Amino acid sequence: MIDAFYKEAVLIKKAICNTVKGVRVVYKKRIEIKDSVISELTFFEADFEGGLTISNSVIGSFRLMDSRYSQEPIIIRNCIFTGDIDFKGGVFEKDIVIEGCIFLKGHNFIQDIEYPKGVSRPEYFKVKL
Template sequence: MKVTKGYADYITFLFDDEQGSPIISNLLKEEVLIEKCICRVVDTITGYYEKRIEIKDSVILRLDMYAAYIYGGLTITNSVIGYFRLMDGGYNREPIIIRNCVFLGEVDFDESVLKNDIIIEDCIFLKGHDFVEDIRYAVMKDEYFKVKI
């Protein structure tokens, strides 16, 4: 799935079979790339994401990843995010990397379980960053916690 260079009011990750028909399965096997996009809402359906989700050079008012099991990891770079929630999810087999971003509102990692590195570097949090305690609680091993604010 690739969304590039444009405006989208609402992006959600749907699960289809090979013929394009909606299916019951909640496992997305393809990579997701959102690049140079302006979007009001990016919303993941509760599910399992086998490949990396990557957001770069974008502006997103609300990035809501509730109960997303991001096995393939997550990368957010050079983006402006209004509100970000990765709640009741995580379970990443690959790193979560957030770099060179500006967060305008709340950042919520509450009740997530992080099973690999979380790297947050060179970001600006206009509403503060009390989410760090959520992350520290969520990581399965101390060495996974790599936050440099």
């Protein structure tokens, strides 16, 4: 998905994919990825107006770079991440909920995430590993 505007929800379910990418895309409705295996999941300069949910999936590398969202939360539950995690340049104005996930290579997304002025990280960032 490149340079696109999606008004409908996107569902990826029970998929086995090498690469899923969204570059310079505006998602008006929620993107949901569940019960899938994806080697590389990358969103670059994407606007998640409807939020993003990833659940019960195995993800290799996960990049959410220079992306933003402001209306709905990002929810990541019960996933295994086997590669690098990169949230650099992401600006988030709603909750990021990460629960029950395993990061085999570790992560540094807490340092990568930017928030609007006047918003503290603990206010929006909710992690239960």
